[in-house]
Amino acid sequence: MLLQMEGITKRYGSLIANDRVDFSLQEGEVHALVGENGAGKSTLMRILYGEEQPSEGRIIVGGRERVFATPSDAIAAGIGMVHQHFMLFPSFTVAENIVIGREPKAGVKFDRKAAAEHVKTLSEKFGMPVDPWAKVADCPVGVQQRIEILKVLNQGAKIIILDEPTGALTPLEVEWLLKAIKRLAKQGISFILISHKLNEVLGSADRITVLRDGKVIGSVKASDTDAAALSRMMVGRELAKFERKPVVPGEAILTVDNVTVLGDRGTKPLLDRVSLTVRAGEIVGIAGVSGNGQSELLQVVSGLRRVHSGKVTLGGKDVTGLSAGEFRRAGLAHIPEDRYLWGSAKEESVADNAIMGHLASLSKGGILRKRTIREKVARWIDAFRVKTGSLETKAKHLSGGNMQKLIVAREMAHGTPFVIAAEPTRGVDIGAMETIHEALLKRRDEGGAILLVSSELSEILKLSDRILVLYEGRVAGELSAGDATEEKISFLMAGGSGNETH
Incomplete structure (x- = not known):
């Protein structure tokens, strides 16, 4: 041995x-x-x-x-x-x-x-x-x-x-x-x-x-x-049987209209005339090889990056060029693609990380309501099976998967009409994946609009009602859930024409 x-x-x-x-x-x-x-x-x-x-x-x-x-x-x-x-x-x-x-x-x-x-x-x-x-x-x-x-x-x-x-x-x-x-x-x-x-x-x-x-x-x-x-x-148990119910999408919640984002020094566009719509009661998946515009698209629809041209509408409001805070107030929750860079403060406690973005509803006269905070955060931790020593434990001591579950719990608790789910299950185990997928589908079934970006084709296929593929900053093609396969998506990811996938 x-x-x-x-x-x-x-x-x-x-x-x-x-x-x-x-x-x-x-x-x-x-x-x-x-x-x-x-x-x-x-x-x-x-x-x-x-x-x-x-x-x-x-x-x-x-x-x-x-x-x-x-x-x-x-x-x-x-x-x-x-x-x-x-x-x-x-x-x-x-x-x-x-x-x-x-x-x-x-x-x-x-x-x-x-x-x-x-x-x-x-x-x-x-x-x-x-x-x-x-x-x-x-x-x-x-x-x-x-x-x-x-x-x-x-x-x-x-x-x-x-x-x-x-x-x-x-x-x-x-x-x-x-x-x-x-x-x-x-x-x-x-x-x-x-x-x-x-x-x-x-x-x-x-x-x-x-x-x-x-x-x-x-x-x-x-x-x-x-x-x-x-x-x-x-x-230690049987996993729940996965079921994605058919739904009839409602009104457009997010509209990206002909958006272009230029690279540094005006080089080749990072996003080139991209248009898409996410409606109430649907999950729209974005697939693509890393570096083909997914990160830039996420930044545009969360207020983290300005567009060179085009228009972004959220909840019927023109939010083009507004700040990330204004996007939030227009009805956005955001599960970021990098949980440590964008989604958490590792040196702060589990409780402090959980209430990010919730301060207005958890304070009175500018003073945090500590008892309410503890009760709410404890419920979120229990619902998403987050393993932590206590609410005072520093976030850096959580495993990556438990940090991810805490972020998902926090963002879903906002109850917003639009959710960005970027790499929502990256680095999480199969039990945590089940919990996160259930939460996303529940929000979709309640009429939420979800933009899902994932490097896992199996996740895109499992959750999405429609799938758009980005290639070199452009939409290479769109597939319905019923028509999509890994082979068709991979073909589009490699730069194939959408007309050749059918």
């Missing part, structure tokens, strides 16, 4: 994040670690990577007991980690990022040419093509992930921890990555895969270990289980 983690327990005061966890890994094996948000997966891997120390238990690598006080200790033992949010220097070249800390020298100077040659050889050896001279900032997300993997391979990693590796990838990039993982495993590299995407786990892992409430519920061979069985192990 290459790796054994025995009886790992991690306590934070009265909170037990890991409770006598056993985990093992064989050479050339892909072992997936799954569980709900807050189940203890990331804590366990931080312990293995030396970012945390266990309260109890031991780690054995290659038959030798090891203590990892820092990540450097773990790296020295052949363990590397690719975090969900990449640890790269965007202004550096690909080669500079990969060899950092192990730079080849010509005398006392960094030898860039030797570094590029070394990276070229390394990428060919492991079948992960990159351009050594390219700037990381100019590389797509999928290539940046390759750079991270090559970086840890260059450090001598025999065990690679991948934390939510497909969260920001396109379908083609996901397919490429999963094949690369299998290919590297055949070369003797072992992988620990943390993921919420059960179909990807089943298609790439040899074994799967399920954590729930910090404990191991079971370890199974991927070939002996399925998504339904894993879901039951993760959440």
Whole structure:
């Protein structure tokens, strides 16, 4: 056995994040670690990577007991980690990022040419093509992930921890990555895969270990289980049967009319004459490869970006050029695409994060009504199953999925006629996904208008009544729910004509 983690327990005061966890890994094996948000997966891997120390238990690598006080200790033992949010220097070249800390020298100077040659050889050896001279900032997300993997391979990693590796990838990039993982495993590299995407786990892992409430519920061979069985192990219950009722949409709530947004210095438009309508009682999905105008569209319809030309109408009111606050007052709730950049204040408490945007209704004479706040926030936390130590817990101590559920609960509580749901289930487990999807459909069935932007085609297909595809800042085509398939959407995402999808 290459790796054994025995009886790992991690306590934070009265909170037990890991409770006598056993985990093992064989050479050339892909072992997936799954569980709900807050189940203890990331804590366990931080312990293995030396970012945390266990309260109890031991780690054995290659038959030798090891203590990892820092990540450097773990790296020295052949363990590397690719975090969900990449640890790269965007202004550096690909080669500079990969060899950092192990730079080849010509005398006392960094030898860039030797570094590029070394990276070229390394990428060919492991079948992960990159351009050594390219700037990381100019590389797509999928290539940046390759750079991270090559970086840890260059450090001598025999065990690679991948934390939510497909969260920001396109379908083609996901397919490429999963094949690369299998290919590297055949070369003797072992992988620990943390993921919420059960179909990807089943298609790439040899074994799967399920954590729930910090404990191991079971370890199974991927070939002996399925998504339904894993879901039951993760959440401890049967998931509700999904049902999207047919509805007849009402009046237009959001109208985007011929909107153009120019790039920096008047370069190619980021949005080029985009028009769309979202009506009461419908979910309109926006699909597209990242960087094709989705973020700019979200910023336009939330008041965060001015348009060069065109018009935006919300609830019958012309809101073109108004502030984000005025968009809010016109009837907008906003689940942002980046929960940390746009949606929360990590250093503030759970309660403070929950009442953002609700201050007017939760205060009297300029003084916050603390009892009312506690009662309301407690109800939201209960309804969305947010796991937190208390309302005073700092938001940064919530898992990403629990932070996401808190934001969704907060925004849905506004009861507005229009909701932007941008990547609403990014990085959340299957139980949280069920809760968020139910909330969005409930709002739609009550007559709410929802604009859904998601990199997950399965989510777009599952929730949307209509689907628009953006390509290079333009609407490449529109599909009804009944006519849409992954193949048709993918074709439009690649720049195909809408007329050719039928």
